[in-house]
Amino acid sequence: MKGYTYDELSIGQEASFTKTISETDVYLFAGITGDINPAHLNEEYAKNTFFKGRIAHGMLSAGLISAVLGFHMPGPGTIYLSQTLNFVAPVRIGDTVTAKGTVVEKLPKGRVKIETVCTNQDGVVVTKGEALVMPPK
Template identity: 65%
Template sequence: MKGKTIKELKIGDKASIAKTITEGDVYLFAGITGDQNPAHINEEVAKNTMFKGRIAHGMLSAGLISAVLGMYLPGPGTIYMGQELKFTAPVRFGDTITAEVEIIEIIKEKVVKLKTTCTNQNKIIVVEGIATVMPPK
């Protein structure tokens, strides 16, 4: 599998993936990263927060953006250089998150900027931002 080169890309190109976030995903992410914030892993504590229950790590949803960039657009061989993120709504266990990227700028035939958006099954934006990548040569 090979990603698209800069010459094959155009402004407006889009790609996306969707994943349902499970309790297991959250616990695995907590174990891998060491982020065991009770908001994610302790229902008794989390139900007393502003979210009234456990929520997924924001970076778990944002990680889906990496999957789209590395596997679909531009695809394998892409180097992820940077990401601006804004977390706009909580992700709950059982939510299906769709991560979408859209090319918005091509800089000097070396770097691509993409609008990045994650939405839940109700079309509520949960993460948004801008990614900077270097497509495969």
């Protein structure tokens, strides 16, 4: 498998990845990262929070962006340099999240800015930001 090179990318080019967030995903993410905030893991605790129930880690949805950039576009060989993120709405267990990347600018030194947006199954934006990557040579 080969990723898109700088020259093969064009402004407006898009790619996406979709995943339904399971309870197992949330527990595995908590174990891997050490983020065991009860807002993610304890329904009784989470019922008394702003969200009135458990939510997935914000970085779990952001991780789907990594799948877009590292596997779909630009793809294998891409170096992920930076990412801004805004967590706009909660992701709940059972939500289907689509992460999309859109090329917005080609910069000097082979770098590319990519707008990143995650939406749920209802089209609600849950995470948005901008990535800076170096596509494969």
